[in-house]
Amino acid sequence: MRLFGVELRRLLARRLYWVTALALLGLLALIVGQVAVSSRPANAATIAAAEAESRQLAETARRDCRLHAPPEQQANCDSLVGPPTDQMILTFRFVTETEPFVVGASVMLALLGFVIGAGFVGAEWSAGTLAHLLTWEPRRLRVLAAKVAAAALGSGGTALLITAGYLGALYTVALTRGSVDGVGSGLIGSLLLLGGRGVLLTMAAAAGGAAAAALVRSTSGALGLVFGYFVAVELVLRGFFQGIGPWLVAPHATAWLMRTARVVTPGPCPTCDPRVITISMWGGAAYLGGLLLAAVLVAGLTFRRRDIT
Amino acid sequence: MGSDAVLEVTGLRKAFRGIRGGRRVAVDGLDMTVPAGVVHGFLGPNGSGKTTTLRIVLGLVRADAGAARMLGRPVPAALPAVLRQVGAIVEQPQFFPAFSGRRNLRSLAGIAGLPPGRVEEVLELVGLRDRAKDRYKTYSLGMKQRLAIGAALLRSPRLLILDEPMNGLDPAGIHEVRETMRRLTREGASVLLSSHILAEVEQVCDSVSIISRGRHVRSGSVSEVLAGRPSGEVLIRIAAPEEGIQILTEAGFGARRDGTQVRVSGVTDPALVTERLAQRGHYLAELTPVRADLESVFLELTGPTEARPEPERKEGTQ
Incomplete structure (x- = not known):
């Protein structure tokens, strides 16, 4: 526990941790700001303004029609109308539009978690501090476990705060410049669960990043490993062999976040209909959990036997 | 293992893989015993397996x-269990660059459950109290070495393992480290000092082990290692040194001025020097056998300093 406390304090003192967390926070703040600027509440004033704008657009359209339409179609010009008022008012509706924002934030937080976890362990290999640490705590599995746990909990705590702040900010925007109609405990609970799954995904990514860096002994190596996997396997290889889709990481992460994911694979014959495979939330959780466990175990076994020079 | 030994290795062997396959033997059946309560020097040429042994x-x-x-x-x-009573510096230990010296030591103290007061004591001991708040990356090489020594002392060790601890230290720092080692042994601790500075080892160590090519060559107290290895030289003082040099040279000795004395080499029996000079009417005021120093013994025991390939960095050092 002492070791975990030391590792957690060290994680929170790292510049990379704060820079990446603040960068993501800034990006999410920009998104919220953009939503706030573009959203207008559907009240009497905005509806009246939208109706006036719609009438103006209709009048312009009728005038253009009379000038340019052939004589036989001139009669139709008077029937032209402006766009519906509800389409004129871009209102951020918390009930229907929040979920994609939270999913997007969760994906970004997971990436942040991986970078933080990989950087946390990779830096120790690069700086050569690990050898010195092991002369204080020679139980290597304990050392690695403390680092993985610190990366996961540190990133998870950050993700929790950012997700909560993001949801709060979106709700505030909806309340002041959009619509919170229909918001009830069911929706709030659903969004909190979605945010919670995002936090858990971030923790898993951070632990995976730490394990990957322990395995390849560098931050850049761990980042390259994951980037290479997504490019080579999830993009290129999947393009050639669509049948591998249900076995990849991305659909399972999607299933975990979105409660379900559908993966389309080719049918059994060239003329057959494609097959649709549904991955459940718990299926995604089992896959990601198993993958993480395997990564940590392999990293632990390798680290336990490796010569530290 | 003898009851008075703090460290004993027997038949230790380690080979590292090379880039092109094959294996390079770094430690080859090494036997070594470090007695308790002494400063024990660990000597060997570069690549002889010292650091690998410590690792x-x-x-x-x-x-x-x-x-x-x-x-x-x-x-x-x-x-x-053992490391709770051991302090170690292996090569140049690295600390977290963005942490201050104090914070680095507090992190280590936190792992061992030591009170923060111990950190302050050690900072005072190694002369870093005034710079304790500064980031490690701003430290000079000597200050980094002081911090490393401080870290090794944090646990009040019974055994202190120091691999080239004088690297980067100024004369005052070297003096402090030397005094620290002596103080620790007075308090009952033991020190294993791996160093290339033979004069330093000879000055501070009570006993030594010399290794070469991963094997034990000689060990014992410094006086034992030097004993029985006469240098074949004597220093004499006579009234007419130049005449004395001529007489001794004619007699087949090597002879040259060494300050106010004459250094005579190739001497198997000092009585012959006395006899030759007395035959020509010159009488000695003083004759002192020159004892072999550790450097000459070291070079004799470890052979010519032929270049040995360094091990692959990814696989291991020395």
Whole structure:
């Protein structure tokens, strides 16, 4: 526990941790700001303004029609109308539009978690501090476990705060410049669960990043490993062999976040209909959990036997 | 293992893989015993296996064969318990660059459950109190070495393992480290000092082990290692040194001025020097046999300093 406390304090003192967390926070703040600027509440004033704008657009359209339409179609010009008022008012509706924002934030937080976890362990290999640490705590599995746990909990705590702040900010925007109609405990609970799954995904990514860096002994190596996997396997290889889709990481992460994911694979014959495979939330959780466990175990076994020079 | 040994290795062997395959033997059946309560020098040329040996006993590198016992317990099996009583510097230990010296030591103290007051004591001891708030990356090489020594002293060790601790230290720092080692041994602790500075080892160490090519060459107290290895030189003082040099040269000795004395080499029996000079009417005021120094013994025992390939960095050092 002492070791975990030391590792957690060290994680929170790292510049990379704060820079990446603040960068993501800034990006999410920009998104919220953009939503706030573009959203207008559907009240009497905005509806009246939208109706006036719609009438103006209709009048312009009728005038253009009379000038340019052939004589036989001139009669139709008077029937032209402006766009519906509800389409004129871009209102951020918390009930229907929040979920994609939270999913997007969760994906970004997971990436942040991986970078933080990989950087946390990779830096120790690069700086050569690990050898010195092991002369204080020679139980290597304990050392690695403390680092993985610190990366996961540190990133998870950050993700929790950012997700909560993001949801709060979106709700505030909806309340002041959009619509919170229909918001009830069911929706709030659903969004909190979605945010919670995002936090858990971030923790898993951070632990995976730490394990990957322990395995390849560098931050850049761990980042390259994951980037290479997504490019080579999830993009290129999947393009050639669509049948591998249900076995990849991305659909399972999607299933975990979105409660379900559908993966389309080719049918059994060239003329057959494609097959649709549904991955459940718990299926995604089992896959990601198993993958993480395997990564940590392999990293632990390798680290336990490796010569530290 | 003898009851008075703080470290004993027997038959230790370690080979590293090379880039092109094959294996390079870094430690080859090494036997070594470090007695308790002394400063023990660990000497060997570059690539002789000193650091690898230290890494093995500290559990950083796995030995291919052999056994090691530290403070009476087998290592690496008992390292978690043993390391609570051991302070170690292996090569230049690295600390977290963005942390201050104090914070680095507090992190280590936190792992061992030591009180923060101990950190302040050690900072005072190694002369870093005034710079304790500064980031490690702003430290000079000497200050980094002081911090490393401070870290090694944090646990009030019974055994202090120091690998080239004088690197980067100024004369005052070297003096402080020397005094620290002596103080620790007075208090009953033991020090294993791996160093290339032979004069330093000769000055501070009570006993030494010399290794070459991963093998034990000689060990014992410094006086034992030097004993029986006469240099074949004597220093004499006579009234007419120039005439004395001529007489001795004619007699087949090597002779040259050394300050106010004459250094005579090729001497198998000092009585012959006295006899030759007396035959020509010159009488000695003083004759002092020149004792072999550790450097000459070291060079004699470890052979010519032929270049030895350094091990692959990814696989291991020395």
